[in-house]
Amino acid sequence: MVVDRKESITKAAEETFASFGYKATTMDLVARVASVGKGTIYTFFKNKEELFYEIMNQFIQKVKKVATGAISPEDTFFENLHRALFSVLEFRKEHQLTIKLTQEIREIGTMQAKQALGDVEDAILDFLVDIIKEAEKKGDIKHCDPKVTAFVILKLYIALVFDWEQRHEPLSSKEIADLFELYLVRGLKK
Amino acid sequence: MVVDRKESITKAAEETFASFGYKATTMDLVARVASVGKGTIYTFFKNKEELFYEIMNQFIQKVKKVATGAISPEDTFFENLHRALFSVLEFRKEHQLTIKLTQEIREIGTMQAKQALGDVEDAILDFLVDIIKEAEKKGDIKHCDPKVTAFVILKLYIALVFDWEQRHEPLSSKEIADLFELYLVRGLKK
DNA sequence: ATTCTGACCGAATGAACATTTTAGTCATTT
Protein backbone atom coordinates (compact mmCIF):
# COMPACT_ATOMS: atom_id res chain seq x y z
CA MET A 1 0.00 0.00 0.00
CA VAL A 2 1.40 3.34 -1.03
CA VAL A 3 0.54 6.19 1.30
CA ASP A 4 0.83 9.90 0.60
CA ARG A 5 3.38 10.92 3.22
CA LYS A 6 2.41 14.58 3.22
CA GLU A 7 -1.26 13.84 3.60
CA SER A 8 -0.84 11.39 6.45
CA ILE A 9 1.44 13.83 8.28
CA THR A 10 -1.12 16.59 7.84
CA LYS A 11 -3.88 14.34 9.09
CA ALA A 12 -1.88 13.27 12.14
CA ALA A 13 -0.91 16.84 12.88
CA GLU A 14 -4.51 18.03 12.63
CA GLU A 15 -5.63 15.35 15.08
CA THR A 16 -2.87 16.26 17.47
CA PHE A 17 -3.40 20.03 17.27
CA ALA A 18 -7.12 19.41 17.75
CA SER A 19 -6.59 17.31 20.88
CA PHE A 20 -3.81 19.28 22.51
CA GLY A 21 -3.76 22.73 20.91
CA TYR A 22 -0.92 24.44 19.14
CA LYS A 23 1.48 24.86 22.02
CA ALA A 24 1.13 21.45 23.63
CA THR A 25 1.65 19.61 20.36
CA THR A 26 5.25 18.58 19.78
CA MET A 27 6.75 17.58 16.49
CA ASP A 28 7.81 14.31 18.12
CA LEU A 29 4.20 13.58 18.89
CA VAL A 30 3.08 14.44 15.37
CA ALA A 31 5.79 12.18 13.97
CA ARG A 32 4.71 9.37 16.27
CA VAL A 33 1.01 9.73 15.44
CA ALA A 34 1.87 9.85 11.74
CA SER A 35 4.15 6.78 12.13
CA VAL A 36 6.93 8.75 10.49
CA GLY A 37 10.40 9.88 11.47
CA LYS A 38 10.57 13.45 12.77
CA GLY A 39 12.94 14.46 10.02
CA THR A 40 10.41 13.37 7.40
CA ILE A 41 8.06 16.11 8.48
CA TYR A 42 10.73 18.65 7.56
CA THR A 43 10.99 17.37 4.01
CA PHE A 44 7.37 18.49 3.48
CA PHE A 45 7.08 21.47 5.84
CA LYS A 46 9.65 24.14 6.64
CA ASN A 47 8.71 24.26 10.30
CA LYS A 48 5.95 23.72 12.83
CA GLU A 49 4.32 27.01 11.92
CA GLU A 50 4.02 26.12 8.25
CA LEU A 51 2.52 22.75 9.09
CA PHE A 52 -0.01 24.57 11.23
CA TYR A 53 -0.81 27.03 8.42
CA GLU A 54 -1.42 24.15 6.02
CA ILE A 55 -3.96 22.73 8.44
CA MET A 56 -5.61 26.07 9.02
CA ASN A 57 -5.87 26.65 5.29
CA GLN A 58 -7.53 23.28 4.83
CA PHE A 59 -9.90 24.21 7.63
CA ILE A 60 -10.74 27.51 5.94
CA GLN A 61 -11.42 25.64 2.72
CA LYS A 62 -13.79 23.32 4.59
CA VAL A 63 -15.55 26.33 6.14
CA LYS A 64 -16.02 27.85 2.70
CA LYS A 65 -17.43 24.54 1.44
CA VAL A 66 -19.90 24.39 4.31
CA ALA A 67 -20.97 27.96 3.60
CA THR A 68 -21.34 27.41 -0.14
CA GLY A 69 -23.16 24.13 0.44
CA ALA A 70 -25.78 25.88 2.53
CA ILE A 71 -26.81 28.12 -0.34
CA SER A 72 -29.56 27.05 -2.72
CA PRO A 73 -30.59 29.31 -5.62
CA GLU A 74 -34.35 28.82 -5.19
CA ASP A 75 -34.30 30.43 -1.71
CA THR A 76 -34.20 34.15 -0.95
CA PHE A 77 -31.02 36.03 -0.17
CA PHE A 78 -31.84 36.34 3.51
CA GLU A 79 -32.77 32.68 3.89
CA ASN A 80 -29.52 31.67 2.26
CA LEU A 81 -27.51 34.14 4.32
CA HIS A 82 -28.95 32.84 7.54
CA ARG A 83 -28.52 29.19 6.63
CA ALA A 84 -24.93 29.71 5.43
CA LEU A 85 -23.82 31.75 8.44
CA PHE A 86 -25.54 29.53 10.93
CA SER A 87 -24.06 26.34 9.55
CA VAL A 88 -20.59 27.90 9.42
CA LEU A 89 -20.81 29.01 13.02
CA GLU A 90 -22.23 25.67 14.13
CA PHE A 91 -19.44 23.93 12.22
CA ARG A 92 -16.88 26.18 13.81
CA LYS A 93 -18.41 25.67 17.22
CA GLU A 94 -18.33 21.90 16.99
CA HIS A 95 -14.89 21.65 15.49
CA GLN A 96 -12.36 20.51 18.06
CA LEU A 97 -9.56 22.52 16.49
CA THR A 98 -11.22 25.92 16.84
CA ILE A 99 -12.40 25.05 20.33
CA LYS A 100 -8.83 24.28 21.41
CA LEU A 101 -7.54 27.43 19.71
CA THR A 102 -10.16 29.61 21.40
CA GLN A 103 -9.24 28.07 24.75
CA GLU A 104 -5.57 28.66 24.05
CA ILE A 105 -6.23 32.31 23.30
CA ARG A 106 -8.12 32.68 26.56
CA GLU A 107 -5.54 30.79 28.65
CA ILE A 108 -2.23 31.73 27.12
CA GLY A 109 -2.73 33.98 24.15
CA THR A 110 -0.49 32.39 21.54
CA MET A 111 0.10 34.67 18.59
CA GLN A 112 -0.35 31.70 16.24
CA ALA A 113 -3.75 30.89 17.67
CA LYS A 114 -4.91 34.53 17.50
CA GLN A 115 -3.68 34.90 13.94
CA ALA A 116 -5.30 31.61 12.95
CA LEU A 117 -8.73 32.47 14.28
CA GLY A 118 -8.41 35.93 12.71
CA ASP A 119 -7.72 34.28 9.35
CA VAL A 120 -10.83 32.11 9.70
CA GLU A 121 -12.87 35.24 10.41
CA ASP A 122 -11.38 37.00 7.38
CA ALA A 123 -12.32 34.08 5.14
CA ILE A 124 -15.91 34.24 6.36
CA LEU A 125 -15.93 38.03 5.81
CA ASP A 126 -14.68 37.63 2.23
CA PHE A 127 -17.40 35.10 1.57
CA LEU A 128 -20.03 37.46 2.98
CA VAL A 129 -18.76 40.43 0.97
CA ASP A 130 -19.23 38.42 -2.21
CA ILE A 131 -22.81 37.41 -1.58
CA ILE A 132 -23.70 40.89 -0.32
CA LYS A 133 -22.37 42.48 -3.52
CA GLU A 134 -24.39 39.93 -5.49
CA ALA A 135 -27.54 40.69 -3.49
CA GLU A 136 -27.10 44.43 -3.96
CA LYS A 137 -26.69 43.97 -7.70
CA LYS A 138 -29.85 41.89 -7.83
CA GLY A 139 -31.68 44.56 -5.85
CA ASP A 140 -32.46 42.31 -2.89
CA ILE A 141 -30.98 44.75 -0.39
CA LYS A 142 -30.50 48.49 -0.07
CA HIS A 143 -27.29 50.16 -1.19
CA CYS A 144 -24.58 49.69 1.43
CA ASP A 145 -20.85 49.30 1.96
CA PRO A 146 -20.36 45.52 1.52
CA LYS A 147 -17.39 45.40 3.88
CA VAL A 148 -19.12 47.14 6.76
CA THR A 149 -22.29 45.17 6.11
CA ALA A 150 -20.43 41.86 6.14
CA PHE A 151 -18.70 42.92 9.34
CA VAL A 152 -21.97 43.90 11.01
CA ILE A 153 -23.77 40.72 9.91
CA LEU A 154 -20.95 38.51 11.20
CA LYS A 155 -20.71 40.40 14.49
CA LEU A 156 -24.45 40.14 14.99
CA TYR A 157 -24.35 36.40 14.36
CA ILE A 158 -21.41 35.82 16.64
CA ALA A 159 -23.16 37.88 19.29
CA LEU A 160 -26.34 35.79 18.98
CA VAL A 161 -24.62 32.39 18.64
CA PHE A 162 -21.61 32.67 20.96
CA ASP A 163 -21.78 35.78 23.17
CA TRP A 164 -25.42 35.50 24.18
CA GLU A 165 -25.02 32.01 25.62
CA GLN A 166 -22.14 33.11 27.85
CA ARG A 167 -24.75 34.45 30.30
CA HIS A 168 -28.12 33.22 28.99
CA GLU A 169 -29.90 30.15 27.65
CA PRO A 170 -28.67 29.45 24.10
CA LEU A 171 -30.92 30.59 21.26
CA SER A 172 -32.22 28.02 18.78
CA SER A 173 -31.49 28.26 15.08
CA LYS A 174 -35.07 29.42 14.48
CA GLU A 175 -34.88 32.08 17.18
CA ILE A 176 -31.65 33.41 15.71
CA ALA A 177 -33.20 33.48 12.24
CA ASP A 178 -36.21 35.39 13.60
CA LEU A 179 -34.05 37.86 15.50
CA PHE A 180 -31.85 38.42 12.46
CA GLU A 181 -34.99 38.98 10.40
CA LEU A 182 -36.36 41.46 12.96
CA TYR A 183 -33.21 43.44 13.62
CA LEU A 184 -31.29 43.51 10.39
CA VAL A 185 -33.80 42.72 7.66
CA ARG A 186 -37.01 44.49 8.56
CA GLY A 187 -35.61 46.95 11.07
CA LEU A 188 -36.92 47.98 14.47
CA LYS A 189 -38.94 50.99 13.29
CA LYS A 190 -42.68 50.55 13.35
CA MET B 1 -9.98 72.87 57.05
CA VAL B 2 -11.84 69.66 57.59
CA VAL B 3 -11.43 67.11 54.85
CA ASP B 4 -13.60 64.08 54.25
CA ARG B 5 -11.10 61.26 54.76
CA LYS B 6 -13.09 58.67 52.84
CA GLU B 7 -13.63 60.93 49.86
CA SER B 8 -9.99 61.98 49.54
CA ILE B 9 -8.87 58.35 49.79
CA THR B 10 -11.34 57.36 47.08
CA LYS B 11 -10.14 60.19 44.88
CA ALA B 12 -6.48 59.32 45.35
CA ALA B 13 -7.21 55.65 44.70
CA GLU B 14 -9.14 56.42 41.52
CA GLU B 15 -6.23 58.49 40.19
CA THR B 16 -3.80 55.73 41.03
CA PHE B 17 -5.86 52.88 39.57
CA ALA B 18 -6.38 55.01 36.45
CA SER B 19 -2.65 55.62 35.99
CA PHE B 20 -1.34 52.20 36.91
CA GLY B 21 -4.25 49.75 36.69
CA TYR B 22 -5.58 47.43 39.36
CA LYS B 23 -2.62 45.16 39.76
CA ALA B 24 0.17 47.73 39.75
CA THR B 25 -1.48 49.94 42.34
CA THR B 26 -0.31 49.33 45.91
CA MET B 27 -2.06 50.38 49.06
CA ASP B 28 1.14 52.15 50.11
CA LEU B 29 0.92 54.26 46.96
CA VAL B 30 -2.74 55.10 47.53
CA ALA B 31 -1.96 56.09 51.09
CA ARG B 32 0.92 58.29 49.90
CA VAL B 33 -1.17 59.96 47.18
CA ALA B 34 -3.99 60.51 49.67
CA SER B 35 -1.51 61.84 52.27
CA VAL B 36 -2.88 59.39 54.76
CA GLY B 37 -1.51 56.53 56.83
CA LYS B 38 -2.02 53.12 55.30
CA GLY B 39 -4.03 51.97 58.30
CA THR B 40 -6.50 54.81 57.81
CA ILE B 41 -7.61 53.32 54.52
CA TYR B 42 -8.68 50.18 56.37
CA THR B 43 -10.98 52.15 58.70
CA PHE B 44 -13.06 53.07 55.63
CA PHE B 45 -12.62 50.03 53.38
CA LYS B 46 -12.43 46.41 54.34
CA ASN B 47 -9.76 45.65 51.74
CA LYS B 48 -8.30 46.65 48.41
CA GLU B 49 -11.11 44.94 46.55
CA GLU B 50 -13.81 46.92 48.34
CA LEU B 51 -12.00 50.17 47.64
CA PHE B 52 -11.86 49.19 43.98
CA TYR B 53 -15.58 48.32 43.92
CA GLU B 54 -16.42 51.71 45.42
CA ILE B 55 -14.57 53.39 42.57
CA MET B 56 -16.16 51.20 39.92
CA ASN B 57 -19.61 51.92 41.34
CA GLN B 58 -18.92 55.65 41.17
CA PHE B 59 -17.78 55.13 37.58
CA ILE B 60 -21.00 53.27 36.71
CA GLN B 61 -23.00 56.11 38.26
CA LYS B 62 -21.10 58.57 36.06
CA VAL B 63 -21.78 56.43 32.98
CA LYS B 64 -25.49 56.41 33.79
CA LYS B 65 -25.40 60.19 34.21
CA VAL B 66 -23.72 60.64 30.84
CA ALA B 67 -26.30 58.37 29.21
CA THR B 68 -29.25 60.11 30.86
CA GLY B 69 -27.78 63.52 30.07
CA ALA B 70 -27.67 62.68 26.37
CA ILE B 71 -31.43 62.14 26.22
CA SER B 72 -33.74 65.01 25.42
CA PRO B 73 -37.52 64.46 25.26
CA GLU B 74 -38.09 66.49 22.12
CA ASP B 75 -35.95 64.15 19.99
CA THR B 76 -37.04 60.78 18.61
CA PHE B 77 -36.29 57.50 20.30
CA PHE B 78 -33.64 56.57 17.78
CA GLU B 79 -31.89 59.94 17.93
CA ASN B 80 -31.77 59.70 21.69
CA LEU B 81 -30.62 56.11 21.62
CA HIS B 82 -27.75 56.89 19.31
CA ARG B 83 -26.67 59.99 21.20
CA ALA B 84 -26.81 58.23 24.56
CA LEU B 85 -24.95 55.13 23.43
CA PHE B 86 -22.36 57.02 21.49
CA SER B 87 -21.54 59.40 24.31
CA VAL B 88 -21.34 56.51 26.78
CA LEU B 89 -18.93 54.62 24.54
CA GLU B 90 -16.88 57.75 23.85
CA PHE B 91 -16.80 58.44 27.58
CA ARG B 92 -15.75 54.89 28.27
CA LYS B 93 -13.16 55.05 25.53
CA GLU B 94 -11.56 58.22 26.82
CA HIS B 95 -11.66 57.26 30.44
CA GLN B 96 -8.20 56.29 31.66
CA LEU B 97 -9.57 53.76 34.12
CA THR B 98 -11.43 51.64 31.59
CA ILE B 99 -8.53 51.86 29.16
CA LYS B 100 -6.16 50.54 31.81
CA LEU B 101 -8.61 47.79 32.78
CA THR B 102 -9.09 46.72 29.18
CA GLN B 103 -5.30 46.58 28.74
CA GLU B 104 -5.00 44.57 31.94
CA ILE B 105 -7.54 42.04 30.69
CA ARG B 106 -5.65 41.68 27.43
CA GLU B 107 -2.21 41.43 29.06
CA ILE B 108 -2.87 39.53 32.25
CA GLY B 109 -6.54 38.80 32.69
CA THR B 110 -7.20 39.87 36.30
CA MET B 111 -10.50 38.56 37.55
CA GLN B 112 -11.19 41.93 39.16
CA ALA B 113 -10.72 43.74 35.87
CA LYS B 114 -12.95 41.30 33.98
CA GLN B 115 -15.66 41.48 36.62
CA ALA B 116 -15.45 45.27 36.70
CA LEU B 117 -15.84 45.74 32.95
CA GLY B 118 -18.65 43.15 32.98
CA ASP B 119 -20.44 45.22 35.62
CA VAL B 120 -20.09 48.36 33.50
CA GLU B 121 -21.59 46.50 30.55
CA ASP B 122 -24.46 45.23 32.69
CA ALA B 123 -25.23 48.77 33.84
CA ILE B 124 -25.41 49.95 30.24
CA LEU B 125 -27.64 46.97 29.34
CA ASP B 126 -30.04 47.78 32.20
CA PHE B 127 -30.22 51.36 31.02
CA LEU B 128 -30.97 50.22 27.48
CA VAL B 129 -33.65 47.75 28.59
CA ASP B 130 -35.48 50.59 30.32
CA ILE B 131 -35.58 52.93 27.35
CA ILE B 132 -36.45 50.06 24.98
CA LYS B 133 -39.44 49.08 27.14
CA GLU B 134 -40.48 52.73 27.15
CA ALA B 135 -40.16 52.99 23.37
CA GLU B 136 -42.17 49.82 22.83
CA LYS B 137 -44.94 51.11 25.10
CA LYS B 138 -45.03 54.37 23.15
CA GLY B 139 -45.19 52.42 19.90
CA ASP B 140 -41.91 53.78 18.53
CA ILE B 141 -40.54 50.31 17.83
CA LYS B 142 -41.90 46.89 16.97
CA HIS B 143 -42.62 44.33 19.65
CA CYS B 144 -39.41 42.64 20.78
CA ASP B 145 -37.65 41.07 23.75
CA PRO B 146 -36.08 44.09 25.49
CA LYS B 147 -33.15 42.10 26.88
CA VAL B 148 -32.12 40.62 23.54
CA THR B 149 -32.69 43.94 21.81
CA ALA B 150 -30.55 45.82 24.33
CA PHE B 151 -27.87 43.16 23.93
CA VAL B 152 -27.94 43.39 20.12
CA ILE B 153 -27.90 47.19 20.10
CA LEU B 154 -24.95 47.34 22.49
CA LYS B 155 -23.03 44.65 20.57
CA LEU B 156 -23.64 46.50 17.31
CA TYR B 157 -22.38 49.74 18.79
CA ILE B 158 -19.32 48.15 20.34
CA ALA B 159 -18.63 46.47 17.00
CA LEU B 160 -18.85 49.79 15.16
CA VAL B 161 -17.02 51.91 17.75
CA PHE B 162 -14.30 49.56 19.06
CA ASP B 163 -14.00 46.43 16.94
CA TRP B 164 -14.14 48.06 13.51
CA GLU B 165 -11.20 50.34 14.21
CA GLN B 166 -8.99 47.39 15.21
CA ARG B 167 -8.39 46.78 11.51
CA HIS B 168 -9.91 49.78 9.67
CA GLU B 169 -10.11 53.57 9.77
CA PRO B 170 -12.33 54.61 12.68
CA LEU B 171 -15.92 55.58 11.81
CA SER B 172 -17.15 59.06 12.70
CA SER B 173 -20.11 59.62 14.99
CA LYS B 174 -22.26 60.53 11.97
CA GLU B 175 -21.21 57.42 10.05
CA ILE B 176 -22.07 55.24 13.01
CA ALA B 177 -25.46 56.93 13.36
CA ASP B 178 -26.14 56.36 9.66
CA LEU B 179 -25.08 52.73 9.80
CA PHE B 180 -27.18 52.13 12.89
CA GLU B 181 -30.11 53.75 11.09
CA LEU B 182 -29.56 51.58 8.03
CA TYR B 183 -28.99 48.25 9.71
CA LEU B 184 -31.13 48.26 12.83
CA VAL B 185 -33.79 50.91 12.28
CA ARG B 186 -34.87 50.70 8.67
CA GLY B 187 -33.49 47.23 7.92
CA LEU B 188 -31.59 45.99 4.91
CA LYS B 189 -34.60 44.80 2.94
CA LYS B 190 -35.47 46.91 -0.07
C1' DA C 1 19.54 8.79 -6.89
C1' DT C 2 16.11 9.65 -3.84
C1' DT C 3 13.59 9.16 0.32
C1' DC C 4 13.58 8.53 4.96
C1' DT C 5 15.53 8.34 9.57
C1' DG C 6 16.82 9.24 14.41
C1' DA C 7 21.04 10.73 17.10
C1' DC C 8 22.58 15.07 18.03
C1' DC C 9 22.84 20.28 19.13
C1' DG C 10 21.78 24.84 20.68
C1' DA C 11 17.85 27.33 22.25
C1' DA C 12 13.85 27.54 24.87
C1' DT C 13 11.38 26.12 28.83
C1' DG C 14 9.87 25.61 33.40
C1' DA C 15 10.68 23.50 38.11
C1' DA C 16 12.78 24.69 42.26
C1' DC C 17 14.66 27.78 45.11
C1' DA C 18 15.88 32.67 46.74
C1' DT C 19 14.56 37.31 47.16
C1' DT C 20 11.51 41.16 47.14
C1' DT C 21 7.07 43.23 47.43
C1' DT C 22 2.62 43.91 49.28
C1' DA C 23 -2.05 43.52 51.65
C1' DG C 24 -3.56 43.81 55.93
C1' DT C 25 -2.79 44.09 61.35
C1' DC C 26 -2.12 46.19 65.66
C1' DA C 27 0.64 48.32 69.34
C1' DT C 28 1.75 52.97 69.83
C1' DT C 29 1.23 58.00 69.13
C1' DT C 30 -1.47 62.13 68.58
Add this chain to the structure above:
DNA sequence: AAATGACTAAAATGTTCATTCGGTCAGAAT
Protein backbone atom coordinates in the same frame (compact mmCIF):
# COMPACT_ATOMS: atom_id res chain seq x y z
C1' DA D 1 -11.11 58.11 69.67
C1' DA D 2 -8.70 58.46 65.39
C1' DA D 3 -4.62 57.98 62.89
C1' DT D 4 -0.33 55.87 62.04
C1' DG D 5 3.51 53.09 60.13
C1' DA D 6 6.57 49.22 61.55
C1' DC D 7 5.67 44.50 61.18
C1' DT D 8 4.25 39.76 59.27
C1' DA D 9 2.50 36.21 56.43
C1' DA D 10 1.67 35.45 51.85
C1' DA D 11 2.10 36.48 47.17
C1' DA D 12 4.79 38.07 43.41
C1' DT D 13 9.02 38.23 41.19
C1' DG D 14 13.74 37.09 39.99
C1' DT D 15 17.33 33.45 39.29
C1' DT D 16 19.32 29.20 38.40
C1' DC D 17 19.91 25.16 35.89
C1' DA D 18 18.44 20.47 34.41
C1' DT D 19 15.34 18.97 30.99
C1' DT D 20 12.87 19.24 26.77
C1' DC D 21 12.05 20.42 22.16
C1' DG D 22 12.46 22.29 17.32
C1' DG D 23 15.33 21.70 13.74
C1' DT D 24 19.71 19.62 11.23
C1' DC D 25 22.32 16.36 8.88
C1' DA D 26 25.12 12.31 8.12
C1' DG D 27 24.12 8.14 6.85
C1' DA D 28 20.69 4.02 6.12
C1' DA D 29 17.07 2.22 3.29
C1' DT D 30 14.84 1.81 -0.96
